[in-house]
Amino acid sequence: xxxxxxxxxxxxxxxxxxxxxxxxxxxxxxxxxxxxxxxxxxxxxxxxxxxxxxxxxxxxxxxxxxxxxxxxxxxxxxxxxxxxxxxxxxxxxxxxxxxxxxxxxxxxxxxxxxxxxxxxxxxxxxxxxxxxxxxxxxxxxxxxxxxxxxxxxxxxxxxxxxxxxxxxxxxxxxxxxxxxxxxxxxxxxxxxxxxxxxxxxxxxxxxxxxxxxxxxxxxxxxxxxxxxxxxxxxxxxxxxxxxxxxxxxxxxxxxxxxxxxxxxxxxxxxxxxxxxxxxxxxxxxxxxxxxxxxxxxxxxxxxxxxxxxxxxxxxxxxxxxxxxxxxxxxxxxxxxxxxxxxxxxxxxxxxxxx
Ligand code: NCD
Ligand code: ZN
Numbered sequence: 001x002x003x004x005x006x007x008x009x010x011x012x013x014x015x016x017x018x019x020x021x022x023x024x025x026x027x028x029x030x031x032x033x034x035x036x037x038x039x040x041x042x043x044x045x046x047x048x049x050x051x052x053x054x055x056x057x058x059x060x061x062x063x064x065x066x067x068x069x070x071x072x073x074x075x076x077x078x079x080x081x082x083x084x085x086x087x088x089x090x091x092x093x094x095x096x097x098x099x100x101x102x103x104x105x106x107x108x109x110x111x112x113x114x115x116x117x118x119x120x121x122x123x124x125x126x127x128x129x130x131x132x133x134x135x136x137x138x139x140x141x142x143x144x145x146x147x148x149x150x151x152x153x154x155x156x157x158x159x160x161x162x163x164x165x166x167x168x169x170x171x172x173x174x175x176x177x178x179x180x181x182x183x184x185x186x187x188x189x190x191x192x193x194x195x196x197x198x199x200x201x202x203x204x205x206x207x208x209x210x211x212x213x214x215x216x217x218x219x220x221x222x223x224x225x226x227x228x229x230x231x232x233x234x235x236x237x238x239x240x241x242x243x244x245x246x247x248x249x250x251x252x253x254x255x256x257x258x259x260x261x262x263x264x265x266x267x268x269x270x271x272x273x274x275x276x277x278x279x280x281x282x283x284x285x286x287x288x289x290x291x292x293x294x295x296x297x298x299x300x301x302x303x304x305x306x307x308x309x310x311x312x313x314x315x316x317x318x319x320x321x322x323x324x325x326x327x328x329x330x331x332x333x334x335x336x337x338x339x340x341x342x343x344x345x346x347x348x349x350x351x352x353x354x
Contacts, residue, residue, distance in 0.1 A: 014246025179231035195246025237285035
């Protein structure tokens with residue numbers, strides 16, 4: 001049995017850091033583990049211009065110790081107002097990596113998203129021209145579509161037409177949760193990838209609904225049945241470079257999760273690399289972990305792979321019950337339970353683990 005593994009430092013290609021006190025609470029967890037992260041722009045109000053994104057990036061860096069090497073790469077929030085000057089600037093600025101499409105109303109802070117996908121076709125054409133990747137929250141918001149089917153319907157109704165029409169546009173289907181999504185990514189043309197979260201690799205919908213409702217396991221896209229989870233694990237551990245890590249770690253205050261209408265988002269940043277490691281270890285695929293965590297995402301974004309190394313040891317360790325204080329308390333995935341693997345302190349982005 002392997003008890004220790006060394007990897008190139010990973011990157012997280014889908015992350016929510018929030019702002020203000022919540023940002024202060026969570027950012028160190030990601031910076032402790034990852035070299036880079038693609039930071040989502042669904043703030044209130046959302047970051048819809050390059051200037052807003054770059055200001056936000058400064059606030060992220062200011063929340064870290066001066067010697068931190070963590071490099072946040074920002075995703076611009078797509079609205080039908082996005083113009084060519086912004087797209088050109090986003091494409092040429094190394095701190096901006098992509099544009100994020102939220103169908104309006106699909107998830108947390110997506111009200112300013114896109115309600116008519118055809119209306120943004122001119123913007124997609126400009127992104128294709130300037131080489132700026134599109135990140136997609138792939139769920140329809142049509143109230144007639146069952147929530148468990150929303151990913152598959154989005155692919156058929158919207159994503160396939162988009163990738164056919166814009167044949168050079170690079171597209172990431174984010175947080176793939178179904179066998180349908182996996183099949184789409186596997187069979188699509190070049191330039192299409194999918195991110196997978198640690199929680200969708202480890203949990204199915206029973207973890208949300210059996211024995212009572214578990215609000216800290218509620219996220220969007222919602223957890224699916226076990227056969228879908230198995231399809232995700234198979235894809236992640238297949239060595240196919242189209243699949244790479246994006247945690248979608250999405251902190252919310254405990255009070256807003258444990259509520260009559262609890263909001264969507266699972267917090268995994270505290271142990272993201274360790275949880276992915278566990279998911280791979282569970283199926284005997286630790287040899288495929290480094291590509292998925294540390295190589296394929298960088299390759300997709302045409303960035304150099306990280307050069308630092310991290311070490312993980314098989315050391316069951318209890319996870320904290322919560323992080324932060326007062327109104328900003330966050331309950332992490334598996335609070336009070338054990339993680340199976342532990343990241344040895346890496347030598348790059350470290351900040352105090354306390
Ligand atoms: C995310 C959030 O809270 O910002 N929530 C979630 O359940 N994943 C938004 C998102 O990525 O859908
Ligand atoms: Zn997200």
